[in-house]
Amino acid sequence: xxQSVEFDPLNPSSKNPVGAVKTDAPTRFVLRFSRPxxxxxxxLCLTKDGEQEVRYPMAYLSVDPEGVFAYGLDLAxxxxxLYFYYFVIDTPGESFRVAADENLxxxxxxxxxxxxxxxxxxxxxxxxxKGGVIYQIMPDRFNIGGERLKTKSGAVYRDDWGGTPRYMxxxxxxxxxxDFFGGNIPGITKKLGYxxxxxxxxIYLNPIFEAASNHKYDTGNYRRVDSDFGTLDDFKTLIKxxxxxxxxxxxxxxxxxxxxxxxxxxxYGNYDSVGAYQSPDSPYxxxxxxxxxxxxxxxxxxxxxxxxxTVEENxxxxxxxxxxxxxxxxxxxxxxxxxRLDVVDELPDKFLDRMVRSAKKSDPETLIVGEVWEDASNxxxxxxxxxxxxxxxLDSVMNYPFKEELLRFIKTGDNxxxxxxxxxxxxxxxxxxxxxxxxxxxxxxxxxxxxxxxDDGAAPDRDGRAGARLNNRDGAVTLLRAASVLQFTLPGxxxxxxxDEVGLEGFEDPFNRRCFPWDNKLAPLLRHYKxxxxxxxNNRAVFADGEIYPLDLGRGVAAYGxxxxxxxxxxxxxxxxxxxxxxxxxxxxxxxxxxxxxxxVVPDKTAVILKAAxxx
Numbered sequence: 129x130x131q132s133v134e135f136d137p138l139n140p141s142s143k144n145p146v147g148a149v150k151t152d153a154p155t156r157f158v159l160r161f162s163r164p165x166x167x168x169x170x171x172l173c174l175t176k177d178g179e180q181e182v183r184y185p186m187a188y189l190s191v192d193p194e195g196v197f198a199y200g201l202d203l204a205x206x207x208x209x210l211y212f213y214y215f216v217i218d219t220p221g222e223s224f225r226v227a228a229d230e231n232l233x234x235x236x237x238x239x240x241x242x243x244x245x246x247x248x249x250x251x252x253x254x255x256x257x258k259g260g261v262i263y264q265i266m267p268d269r270f271n272i273g274g275e276r277l278k279t280k281s282g283a284v285y286r287d288d289w290g291g292t293p294r295y296m297x298x299x300x301x302x303x304x305x306x307d308f309f310g311g312n313i314p315g316i317t318k319k320l321g322y323x324x325x326x327x328x329x330x331i332y333l334n335p336i337f338e339a340a341s342n343h344k345y346d347t348g349n350y351r352r353v354d355s356d357f358g359t360l361d362d363f364k365t366l367i368k369x370x371x372x373x374x375x376x377x378x379x380x381x382x383x384x385x386x387x388x389x390x391x392x393x394x395x396y397g398n399y400d401s402v403g404a405y406q407s408p409d410s411p412y413x414x415x416x417x418x419x420x421x422x423x424x425x426x427x428x429x430x431x432x433x434x435x436x437x438t439v440e441e442n443x444x445x446x447x448x449x450x451x452x453x454x455x456x457x458x459x460x461x462x463x464x465x466x467x468r469l470d471v472v473d474e475l476p477d478k479f480l481d482r483m484v485r486s487a488k489k490s491d492p493e494t495l496i497v498g499e500v501w502e503d504a505s506n507x508x509x510x511x512x513x514x515x516x517x518x519x520x521x522l523d524s525v526m527n528y529p530f531k532e533e534l535l536r537f538i539k540t541g542d543n544x545x546x547x548x549x550x551x552x553x554x555x556x557x558x559x560x561x562x563x564x565x566x567x568x569x570x571x572x573x574x575x576x577x578x579x580x581x582x583d584d585g586a587a588p589d590r591d592g593r594a595g596a597r598l599n600n601r602d603g604a605v606t607l608l609r610a611a612s613v614l615q616f617t618l619p620g621x622x623x624x625x626x627x628d629e630v631g632l633e634g635f636e637d638p639f640n641r642r643c644f645p646w647d648n649k650l651a652p653l654l655r656h657y658k659x660x661x662x663x664x665x666n667n668r669a670v671f672a673d674g675e676i677y678p679l680d681l682g683r684g685v686a687a688y689g690x691x692x693x694x695x696x697x698x699x700x701x702x703x704x705x706x707x708x709x710x711x712x713x714x715x716x717x718x719x720x721x722x723x724x725x726x727x728x729v730v731p732d733k734t735a736v737i738l739k740a741a742x743x744x
Contacts, residue, residue: 131224134160135215135234137242137555142657148505148517148558149243151208155244158200159186159215159226159234169218170199174244176514177210182356186215191445205246208518210506212241231548232555247451248519251488253560254466254495256376257524259672260329261616261661262623265316266572267333267357267362269643270626273314279355280340282307292594292643293342293638302434305341309643313358316498317366318671324373326629330495330621331370332468334572335380336363339387343572343641344380345470346387346434348399350448350455363376367463376465378495381456383449383483384474385429385437386415393436404436415445429471440479450482460487466495468566472522473500473509480521497566500525504558517561524564527620528554531568534618536578538611539682541703550618554676565672569736570612572625572641576634581607583635593635605631606733609656610701613721614686616660617699619676629657656721663720663737681708702730716741 135158137143144156157172170186182663186199205211215226215234227239284294284307291414294307313640323331335344338352353363359474367377388395394403394411404413408421416436417427429435438445449455456467467487469475487494498516500507504525516522530553554562570577582604585649587596598604608631615622625630627644627718631653634640664671674691681687684704690697698717704706708730711717717726720737730736 132162132196132702133215133234133236135226138234138551147554147562148556149205150162151246151248152204152206154202154204156200156202157186158189158198158516159217160196160198161217162194162196162227164217164219164222164224165195166219167197167199167217168220171216171218172201172203172213173216174211174213175241176207177212183216205244208248209515210513211244211246213244214239222393227318232551235355243506243736245517245556245558246675247517247558250520251484252492253523253743254493256493257330257495258563259664259668259670261327261664262330262332262566262621263323263326263328264571264623264625265330265334266311266343266626266641267313267316267336268309268311269641270311271319271644271646272310273312273316273318274426276310277312277356277358278308278310280306280308282306283356285310290643293641295590295638305343305638308342308356311643312356313353313362313366317362317369320369320373320375322683323375325658325661326624327658327665328624329375331375331377332497332566332623333379335382335470337382340389345382346385346389346549347382348387348390351458364462371463376464376495378468378497379464380470381460381467382470383438383440383479385435388434388436411444414442415439415448429474430446437474440476444478446479446482447645450479450486454486456483456486457490458492460494463510464494466497466523468497468526469522470499470500472498472516473507473514477512477515477521480488484521493522496521497526497563498522499696501528502679503529503552503556517535517558522561524561524566524621526623527553527565527567530565530618530620531570531574534569534611534614535577537686537701538607538614538703539581541705543684543686543703546614546686547678550676550678554619562619563621566614566623567618567620568623568625569615570625570628570640571623572637574640575636576632576640577611577625578599578604578608578629578631579635579640581611587635593639596633596635596639598633599634601631603695605653608653609632610703610733610735612657612660613699614701616664617671617697617737618688619692622660622664630654659721667691667695667697667739670697681710694740696740699735700730700738701735702732705732 138146142158149155173181173183175181186201186691189198190201191197219225226234228242229235229239270551275278286307286309297303337347338349338354340348351361376555386392391399391401393405395405402410404416415438419425427437484496504516515560529549533549537543582598587593677689679687686701717738718741719726
């Protein structure tokens, strides 16, 4: 008989509960093995990040007629943190190490250790987002409502809605991002009915605070809505009317840097203030890190000199953002649903802790989402392990690992990375975080998803990419339909980047930030997205808390069940290169995507969402 070990942290018979665990909550570990035989001792070897390993003896439970031993341990970890573990089986002649393969299943030998995330829960996780749909909007490029506002000197106001955004540098080699198409907050309010038809329950707005650029990541004044976007009353109207439709609004919080053209830095003297750039006596001087003020040499974000870094540890800046009368409380008290925190890796833990406490004090249901591009449970930034998901900080993160592997599967048919990523996130993240993940397949920082799926490499330079259009657009749309089914049905909450639902194309910034084509909507793709929104609305409990059960239907196929009993859905995305037959009970199933009885066959490059016909 071959050496055999069995442990899967996502199977309750091996580890219960699965996934991250709360402090002081009993967790049962069960290791099964048929070889090696005659064990003397079996240990769970647990190490808290940065500390010494502790070995816990496991108790003999049973041996079955096939000679499979079972050893168990009930363990309650008393302090939050990141832990890693493996097993050791000692026999009279040899000691055997049991660790994880790349898919987190047990193997004998030099595999990786399993991760155990242990978290406190000082705040109740927001309940309103689960099972919903997020829609991301760059205000200048979404819709013009009412009279168009033109309030900035030196700006380039465009009258060619849908034209290519300016992308060439000026004579000093800088890309100014100073062309404006006129989208505004009343324009968003005007389209709330459209968003409701997509099933949207949350609008994520790119920055709306006063700033010189069109993207607004260079904050000029944290207490003002940008005058081109409208007034504070316009924003209050958006919040109130959205709420009547069951939609909340979250804001983009940019706190690791400001703009150089700001009330606080005031490099160009455009504000009636003494900015840090102007004088060391400025009340804002300590907000920034001047390496040499006489030479005006200051630290800035990624060496972009229009974005001077803030010193978050400075007590005055911390108080300005997080204090009782601070920015977080000011906007949260207005009724926003929460914050998406830009480059959260650059916000120190103490600053982030206080920010979250401030927001939750205004409303315990405030959502805090972090921009993290990696696995947020074990993220290291600036040589420090972050504790985003260990309680008291982030409720959710942008799910970039999911995005990368989802698109890889759709483009290549290789499902191994997607399968592994879903398993790893389910193991590493608290359940509430997993259910609230912002599932993206495109954002303002990435190539448009339709272009990513259809790019044939025909636009090698920036000028070429500016005007590039897909040669095989229909093929890319087919792939996007399949990708969006995964986005809408895997654990988490889908986040649709404005215009993806009508097939907007575009390479990198600013080509991925074109205006919404209201006069040229791609009706079939839009109908598909509306259908997906309706499926989530009609099955919200399944997507809010429903378990996921992977199905092994072979290479080139992503298949899984969601939920239990009559509420169970089966999702199949076929990218195998040929038709896929599924199950003898197909006659009793309805495909919710097409609203037709399922005939038992999933064509290539097609996705189905199946539900028992009687339970519809």
